[in-house]
Amino acid sequence: MRNLIQFIYRFRAFLVFLILEAASIYLLVQNNSYQNAAFYNSANTYVGKVLEMQSNVTDYFRLITVNESLVKENAHLKEALFRERKIAGDTLLTRIDSVMTLRDTLNRPLPVPFTFTGAKVINNSVRRTNNYFTLNIGSLQGVQPGMGVVAPEGVAGRVKAVSANYATVTSLLHSQTLISGKLTRDGTFGTVKWESGDDAHTATLNYIPLHVKVFKGDTVVSSGYNALFPEGIMIGKVLSVKKEADKSFFTIKVRLAVDFTKLGFVYVVKNLDQAERDSLELPLLKKGEEDE
Structure with missing residues (x-):
């Protein structure tokens, strides 16, 4: 505590100058529209950069969780893909056309709406x-x-x-x-x-x-x-x-x-396929509303 008091006493003039300088800047910004706008625009820029850096750091440490989620999702997608391909393949085997070979049938892309x-x-x-x-x-x-x-x-x-x-x-x-x-x-x-x-x-x-x-x-x-x-x-x-x-x-x-x-x-x-579907369903919905 004694050292702190001695430090303040030794630099009292400089500290008073800093306090008065800060008060002057505050009054200047608060009482002049141009300086006020300039200050807050600059402040927003720096705050935005700080927040962006914070977001980047947070995102970096979340990468492990995100990657685990993506891996799990990809696994489910692969399982669903092979399951659907098996179902489609079994269906095609029972309905294959006599003119089309089995290879050509199975190589045809399935529609993905x-x-x-x-x-x-x-x-x-x-x-x-x-x-x-x-x-x-x-x-x-x-x-x-x-x-x-x-x-x-x-x-x-x-x-x-x-x-x-x-x-x-x-x-x-x-x-x-x-x-x-x-x-x-x-x-x-x-x-x-x-x-x-x-x-x-x-x-x-x-x-x-x-x-x-x-x-x-x-x-x-x-x-x-x-x-x-x-x-x-x-x-x-x-x-x-x-x-x-x-x-x-x-x-x-x-x-x-x-x-x-x-x-x-x-x-x-x-x-x-939404546009085609809407072209059929929307007129019926409008007609139903008119009938009511």
């Missing part, structure tokens, strides 16, 4: 009534409003707005988001909706009739009835099943497969 574009989540919210997240790709990368978005673990949301290099996505954690899902046990389909009172890890599966057998732990996946997502994309697992006296449907809570509090990398889904 969906494509996936990888993206990084650069902003995300989970605590609001209507949550969104932002991607680092946009129209220049082929993203369009209305496309589905999936994480490695399952369904994540739907593209709402797009700029040249960015896209805003309506999260599954949004009061207006409805996902057509089904139980893998028997194929019964309903609608998955996040209620604003729920936490970021649970949602509700609606419109499952009372005669259906539903158990805790049952898997819920995308039904394929909506053109946004392929059939079978994971949504979550049944957390609880409740039968209420005044309702003709179960109240089913689902634990979501995607942890939105840790959302990092996602895929934007493009349905190559």
Whole structure:
């Protein structure tokens, strides 16, 4: 303590100068619009660089986790690919045309109506009534409003707005988001909706009739009835099943497969057949609304 007091006493003039200089700069910035704008613009630039460096460091230490997730996902994709090829091969063997050789038949490419574009989540919210997240790709990368978005673990949301290099996505954690899902046990389909009172890890599966057998732990996946997502994309697992006296449907809570509090990398889904499908379905929907 004595050394500190001696240091302050020895450099008292210089320290007073620094205090007065800081006070002068503060008053100059606060009372002059030009200096105020210049200061905050410079501050934002440096703060942005610091945050970018922090993000790069954080991303570096997350590489192990990210790589493990990618390896697991690639393993599942390979398994699904070989399984589908086997099913397709067995089907073709039983229906092969007499004019076409077996080799030519099996070498024909199978139609793939969906494509996936990888993206990084650069902003995300989970605590609001209507949550969104932002991607680092946009129209220049082929993203369009209305496309589905999936994480490695399952369904994540739907593209709402797009700029040249960015896209805003309506999260599954949004009061207006409805996902057509089904139980893998028997194929019964309903609608998955996040209620604003729920936490970021649970949602509700609606419109499952009372005669259906539903158990805790049952898997819920995308039904394929909506053109946004392929059939079978994971949504979550049944957390609880409740039968209420005044309702003709179960109240089913689902634990979501995607942890939105840790959302990092996602895929934007493009349905190559969506335009053709919409050309048939939209007129019928409009006609139905007019008839009502």
